Amino acid sequence: MSRQKTNLSPPFWEEEDSAEENLLRDTPSERPIRQARNVSEPQDHKRTDLADTFNLFKSYLDIELESLKEELSTDETNGYTARFLGxxxxxxxxxxxxxxxxxxxxTTYxxxxxxxxxxxTCITHGRYVIYYNNRTHSPYPAGYSTDGAFNxxxxxxxYGCLTPYYGEYCSLSCPKNCQEGHCNIEDGTCLGCVPGYTGPRCEKACTDNKYGLECSSTCGKCLNGVKCNHVNGSCPNGCDAGSFSDKCDKECLTGWYGLNCKDKCSINCGVPENCDKVTGKCDGGCKAGWSDDQCKIKCPTGxxxxxxxxxxxxxxxxxxxxHVNGSCLNGCNPGYxxxxxxxxxxxxxxxxxxNETCRIICAKNGTCSATTGTCELSYQKDRAFIVTQYPTPEDAVDxxxxxxxxxxxxxxxxxxxxxxxxSKSWMPRLASSKNVSPFVVKHxxxxxxxxxxxxVSIIRGEETPHSVVIVEPKGQLNSTGTxxxxxxxxxxxxxxxxxxxENPITIVSKDGASLCxxxxxxxxSIQQITMDDNIDVFTTVRQLQTSRPELCSTQLHFN
Known part of the structure; x- marks a missing residue:
């Protein structure tokens, strides 16, 4: 391999001894070293400080199996080899x-x-190469030295490359998304990826709703299911209802709901300010006087x-x-x-x-109208009268x-x-009938x-005949019609x-008003006298005129 080589030279060694550890710190040098160190302690370390972080390929240990002046064979007869075992x-x-x-x-030498x-061979990255041996846990395997640890x-x-390089001549740059620029010194595959990336060379952004280091974190509830940022997990357009924070990974706090948790639960909830974190629907329904799921709308009018x-x-x-207690803020309508x-x-x-009192003139045991104050009669109005005039031949059917x-x-x-x-147009003679289509009147x-x-019987088609009693006065009326x-x-x-x-009674007169x-x-009046032992004619007539002003409309009728 033509990779960079680092030799360690004695002048830069740092020594630190203690009862538990014998330590050599070495710094880089271009000069080769040959120096033995004999220390009899339970543990012995030798740390090689490369002064920077390297992508490493191989460490070469030249083990001193002889003294500086004495040469020994490299076999079981050499007493120094047992010190290196383990x-x-x-x-x-x-x-x-x-x-x-x-x-x-x-474990085998x-x-x-x-x-x-x-x-x-150790394909990794680091600054320190540490040689370690100890004799702290006896009994030891056969052949191991037992008189302490030695360096x-x-x-x-x-042999290796400075970060972030790799390859035979350390001339190739590690992929840009390798974690801290560390990659395999031979093939350049990343020894870890920066957050948001995955794959052998960290060339793929996180997918499947994942983000972060090793794509191991799950995106929060981003608005409308939009994918979060593959590096830091932030949601680009805010959060769905019921969650908040940059990553939308936090549930709304109690009392809040909706998009980005910006809406406050209603104070009118059955459990005040407690509602569904997504919809705002109140827990326990609404307090009196409020409606809708979120208890923000007052009861409708009425x-x-x-x-x-x-x-x-x-x-x-x-x-x-x-809307809460039903009270009338400005008082009541008349009568209530x-x-x-x-x-x-x-x-x-x-x-x-x-707030007003009925007049004294109102009959005893009676009262006045609760709304107008006009006197009302105490007798029961159990009669219904239909007032009309005698029909003309054209009106007989009606x-x-x-x-x-x-x-x-x-x-x-x-x-x-x-x-x-x-009356001849609809009233037949005794024991005869008259056809007034669609009716037939039978005397x-x-x-x-x-x-x-x-x-008489009034018959219409197949219907059941309707029986009617007709009452007429005896005697003649005055010329005035009274x-x-x-x-x-x-x-x-x-x-x-x-x-x-109990059916309505029909009253007929020539003009349909005066005598009726x-x-x-x-x-x-007679009914009032019967029930109350007295009569207020004025009130009786006035009440009659209230319903039908045309009745008893002249002094003649009143007298």
């Missing part, structure tokens, strides 16, 4: 052998077979409470209630009170927040349809039918007591009050 050679970047590479350890000189080297030659499942009360002007405006006004009060469709089974006539010419029966009562006395009304109202039907309104007012 020696080791290390290469290290420090002066400590245990931090280096073991190149050779004698005998006093007769140990070669001189000894060539040791009796004549010459140490080290809802409040846990899970936004409760409905707001009657807040003033229908304002939204507080309480923090959440869900309680109706107590007896005798009305208005906003029920009149029959009204009775049939609304299941009205009683008709109160405020005028005798014989005074109404148009079933009639009776004559305080009032005239006629029973009854001559109260007996006229009392007989009709009395008959009507005794009816057991008088009937309703009298009916309500």
């Amino acid at each position: 020696f080791s050679v290390y290469v290290s970047n420090t002066s400590t052998k245990d931090e280096g590479v073991l190149c050779f350890r004698d 005998t006093p007769a077979t140990i070669p001189n000189p000894t060539n040791i 009796e080297l004549c010459e140490v030659e080290v 809802k409040f409470g846990q899970g936004c499942t409760e409905s707001c009360g009657n807040c003033v002007q229908n304002e939204a209630c507080h 009170e309480g923090t959440n405006c869900t309680q109706g006004c107590k007896w005798g009060s009305f208005g906003y927040n029920c 009149f029959l349809r009204l009775l049939n469709d609304h299941e009205s089974d009683t008709v109160i006539c405020m005028n005798p039918l014989h005074e109404i010419d148009s 079933e029966s009639e009776s004559d007591t305080e009032v005239k009562v006629t029973t 009854p001559p006395d109260t007996s006229f009304l009392r007989s009709i109202v009395s008959y009507t009050r005794n009816l057991s039907t 309104g008088v009937f309703c007012a009298v009916f309500n």
